[in-house]
Amino acid sequence: xKSVYLLQWQRFRRAPIMVLSxxxxxxxxxxxxxxxxxxxxxxxxxxxxxxxxxxxAEDWVASLNEAEEFQFQLMDEDAVREAVSSGDTSLxxxxxxxxxRIVLAADDMSRFVIEAFLDRKYREELRLQQLEQQPGADxxxxxxxxxxxxxxxxVTTSTLGGxxxxxxxxxxxxxxxxxxFFSVYTIMFSLMKIVEEKKQGTWNRLILSPVAKWEIYLGxxxxxxxxGYLQIVMIFLLFQYVFNFDIGDRFxxxxxxxxxxxxxxxxxxxxxxxxxxRPQQLQAVVPIIATGMAMIGGAFxxxxxxxxxxxxxxxxxxxxxxxxxxxKGVAIYDRSWQELSExxxxxxxxxVACMGIGINLMERRTY
Amino acid sequence: xxxxEELKKVFKGKTAVEGASLYIDKGESVGLLGPNGAGKSTxxxxxxxxxxxxxxxxxxxxxxxxxxxxxxxxxLGVVPQEIALYAELSAYENLKFFGRIYGLTGKALETAxxxxxxxxxxxxxxxEIVKTYSGGMKRRVNIAAAxxxxxxxxxxxxxxxxxxxxSRSHILEMVRKxxxxxxxTVLYTSHYMEEVERLCDRVYIMDHGKIIASxxxxxxxxxxxxxxxVWIELDRPYPAFFKELQSIESIKQAIETExxxxxxxxxxxxxxxKVFQASERHHVQIINVNVQTPSLEDVFLHLTGRKxxx
Ligand SMILES: Nc1ncnc2c1ncn2[C@@H]1O[C@H](COP(=O)(O)OP(=O)(O)OP(=O)(O)O)[C@@H](O)[C@H]1O
Ligand SMILES: [Mg+2]
Numbered sequence: 001x002k003s004v005y006l007l008q009w010q011r012f013r014r015a016p017i018m019v020l021s022x023x024x025x026x027x028x029x030x031x032x033x034x035x036x037x038x039x040x041x042x043x044x045x046x047x048x049x050x051x052x053x054x055x056x057a058e059d060w061v062a063s064l065n066e067a068e069e070f071q072f073q074l075m076d077e078d079a080v081r082e083a084v085s086s087g088d089t090s091l092x093x094x095x096x097x098x099x100x101r102i103v104l105a106a107d108d109m110s111r112f113v114i115e116a117f118l119d120r121k122y123r124e125e126l127r128l129q130q131l132e133q134q135p136g137a138d139x140x141x142x143x144x145x146x147x148x149x150x151x152x153x154x155v156t157t158s159t160l161g162g163x164x165x166x167x168x169x170x171x172x173x174x175x176x177x178x179x180x181f182f183s184v185y186t187i188m189f190s191l192m193k194i195v196e197e198k199k200q201g202t203w204n205r206l207i208l209s210p211v212a213k214w215e216i217y218l219g220x221x222x223x224x225x226x227x228g229y230l231q232i233v234m235i236f237l238l239f240q241y242v243f244n245f246d247i248g249d250r251f252x253x254x255x256x257x258x259x260x261x262x263x264x265x266x267x268x269x270x271x272x273x274x275x276x277x278r279p280q281q282l283q284a285v286v287p288i289i290a291t292g293m294a295m296i297g298g299a300f301x302x303x304x305x306x307x308x309x310x311x312x313x314x315x316x317x318x319x320x321x322x323x324x325x326x327x328k329g330v331a332i333y334d335r336s337w338q339e340l341s342e343x344x345x346x347x348x349x350x351x352v353a354c355m356g357i358g359i360n361l362m363e364r365r366t367y
Numbered sequence: 368x369x370x371x372e373e374l375k376k377v378f379k380g381k382t383a384v385e386g387a388s389l390y391i392d393k394g395e396s397v398g399l400l401g402p403n404g405a406g407k408s409t410x411x412x413x414x415x416x417x418x419x420x421x422x423x424x425x426x427x428x429x430x431x432x433x434x435x436x437x438x439x440x441x442x443l444g445v446v447p448q449e450i451a452l453y454a455e456l457s458a459y460e461n462l463k464f465f466g467r468i469y470g471l472t473g474k475a476l477e478t479a480x481x482x483x484x485x486x487x488x489x490x491x492x493x494x495e496i497v498k499t500y501s502g503g504m505k506r507r508v509n510i511a512a513a514x515x516x517x518x519x520x521x522x523x524x525x526x527x528x529x530x531x532x533x534s535r536s537h538i539l540e541m542v543r544k545x546x547x548x549x550x551x552t553v554l555y556t557s558h559y560m561e562e563v564e565r566l567c568d569r570v571y572i573m574d575h576g577k578i579i580a581s582x583x584x585x586x587x588x589x590x591x592x593x594x595x596x597v598w599i600e601l602d603r604p605y606p607a608f609f610k611e612l613q614s615i616e617s618i619k620q621a622i623e624t625e626x627x628x629x630x631x632x633x634x635x636x637x638x639x640x641k642v643f644q645a646s647e648r649h650h651v652q653i654i655n656v657n658v659q660t661p662s663l664e665d666v667f668l669h670l671t672g673r674k675x676x677x
Contacts (some may be wrong), residue, residue: 003467010464014455014496128451201451204417205512208440209468 004211004219008193012227019186019227026235027180031243033178034171042170044070044114045084045092047077052097060095064121069168070114093118096125112305113168122138169332171245176327179235180320184265184290188282194220195279217359221266228262247331254339255331260347261323267336267351268319270358272338292316297321322346368552369391369520371416374423376409377410383409385576391520396546398567400560400667406576407556411524414554433611436437441452441640444518448525448556450505451512452497458484458508459493462515471515486545488537503534503629519546520552524630525561537551540611542566570663585667594619596665598641598656600615601627606648627654 012019032354046064048057061074071091080092084105091111094101100118105110194217199202206216236254239245245253266290276285294300297320306312315321322343329335329343370390376383384406391397401407412418412423416436425439432439452461462480471479485492487507492500497508510526517576523542527535543566543600545551557563563570572580572585580587609628612621620631632638639656646653 003464007464010460011453011455128589201447201449202453205447205451205465206468207417208415208443208445209465209469209516210437210440211468 001219004216005222010225019044022186026178029178030174034174042070045080046074047080057095064229069329153342158275175239179232181294181299183228185223185233186295187265188269188286190227225266232258240261250330257326260344264319264347264351267354271354273360274358293318293320298324320349370426372424376420387578389571394550398566398570399562400557401573405573409411429652442519444513444521446510446513446526447525450509454498457494465512466515479515483514487511503530506530522554524556579670596659597630599628599659602652608651611645
């Protein structure tokens with residue numbers, strides 16, 4: 001097994017371009033899409049409706065900016081409309097007295113995020129205003145704030161899907177999504193060496209040698225696992241320390257999740273290879289699987305924004321969904337081990353099932 | 368030492384090999400001849416335990432290897448029809464790996480590598496990447512890789528397809544030496560008659576999945592011993608002379624060729640006298656007369672009605 005494993009590294013050193021390109025691609029995509037100043041909040045242009053006085057509008061903006069999620073900028077209506085229609089910004093917000101409108105140029109994902117945010121903030125604010133109208137409630141705001149600081153009763157809602165308490169972290173969404181997405185390529189193409197060996201005939205040489213068949217498989221599987229694992233870990237380290245992303249400090253949990261995810265993808269690759277046995281066909285199938293899985297599983301945009309029941313149902317059988325859920329669970333929501341155990345064990349279960357079926361199917365095929 | 372009994376392989380309803388029985392004694396050099404698709408590679412895969420026969424048996428020293436292939440694998444070296452090498456590595460690195468999986472390490476491994484490279488004459492260029500080799504050099508490394516563990520039996524599946532004459536004669540000479548001097552047992556597959564004539568003591572001829580003839584080269588040729596071929600070279604065509612030859616009773620067949628006439632005669636028919644008499648009557652200029660003994664190629668043609676290669 002060791003010689004088979006080491007051979008793959010030797011071959012990788014000779015022809016590293018493919019794997020490296022997926023590594024570099026991840027960095028480029030995350031780097032470009034997250035912007036080079038990751039500390040900055042996304043800016044959103046806003047303008048006041050005629051029904052709203054200038055100072056009222058300023059109050060709204062100040063209150064919206066308190067949340068420190070977006071940077072709302074109050075601007076002149078004409079300037080905003082100009083920016084939207086020329087495509088400088090994909091959307092802007094029109095502030096009304098007790099409502100808002102979103103002005104859209106293109107329907108992109110940030111719309112849902114901002115809409116969800118505005119909806120929450122307006123409800124909160126309007127409820128407070130309503131209370132202020134009540135007699136004897138002059139000081140309701142500070143009271144409410146104090147109550148919030150020290151509640152008599154703390155109710156923590158935690159759902160595994162995280163929908164109720166959706167927090168959008170553009171940087172981490174991109175980092176996790178793109179890294180897991182590109183790692184699918186690295187892992188699948190690395191494991192494809194099994195199929196190539198079978199085609200080229202070196203597989204038969206291995207079979208004729210005293211090395212056991214399971215050792216040959218294990219050598220390949222271990223190599224694909226290592227290279228996929230290292231790719232993900234190195235990218236996370238790079239963004240954490242060089243680009244100042246914040247994936248938190250629970251490195252142990254993150255390493256464990258990466259390992260489980262990598263295992264699941266290695267196993268999935270094995271299954272795919274047992275079904276599609278020609279290298280050229282695989283060249284076509286791998287991108288379809290990787291992209292399809294990434295789109296539905298929430299690697300390109302947060303799955304929390306998807307409402308189509310069918311897509312959600314499909315996402316439940318994709319390992320990338322659980323990989324992202326677990327990673328975000330640690331880095332964004334700081335979930336407990338108990339909460340993380342669900343996605344982690346699903347990944348492991350998925351891996352074991354795919355591996356079992358994959359190896360069986362592959363062995364049944366007569367060459 | 369090695370024998371097969373009624374080997375049969377059916378691929379999804381298509382019979383590739385049907386009832387192949389053959390044996391190879393220790394130190395023998397046996398040829399397996401047949402045109403494309405005859406079932407040579409399939410037979411070899413079954414002998415070398417890479418493919419399970421649909422029915423039949425493969426035995427090594429009397430013991431079936433189908434249930435327990437490890438004995439066979441230990442003594443066997445297989446040179447596959449395709450170039451089964453890692454193209455991005457050098458010849459040296461390939462051999463090192465194939466030696467290692469046979470448990471060779473350190474000095475023994477290094478010696479085995481250099482020895483195999485010497486055999487195929489690639490010591491000087493061992494550090495070059497296989498991808499950059501010529502077809503002939505790749506074929507040679509392909510052979511060297513099968514020699515790393517010093518097998519007692521070597522099975523070669525068309526080891527000289529598509530290579531330059533120089534590499535080809537190097538390979539043939541090497542196999543001949545290994546067999547004659549080192550006593551290596553050889554099963555050699557080819558569709559080049561002349562290679563098999565040169566290398567092998569005994570020959571099996573396969574066609575459409577069946578072994579249609581077998582024996583020593585002389586035995587096989589004696590299949591044709593009831594006939595002989597006579598080539599008569601002429602300065603120009605003589606239709607009347609040709610007509611007369613066709614009418615001679617003891618001439619089985621007279622065929623007009625580019626340079627003259629080809630006669631197929633029953634052996635010992637003493638018909639040449641009549642031919643010369645006729646030539647005088649027709650004032651025919653005979654340039655050359657050639658009585659030919661049959662080659663394996665003729666045997667094959669006789670058995671199948673087809674040429675081995677087109
Ligand atoms: N894995 C397979 N599945 C289906 N059919 C096969 C398979 N392998 C071989 N065959 C068929 O079996 C027949 C014999 O093939 P084989 O490769 O043994 O011939 P061969 O004598 O080695 O020919 P060549 O000289 O071209 O190498 C062919 O008709 C081939 O198409
Ligand atoms: Mg063949």
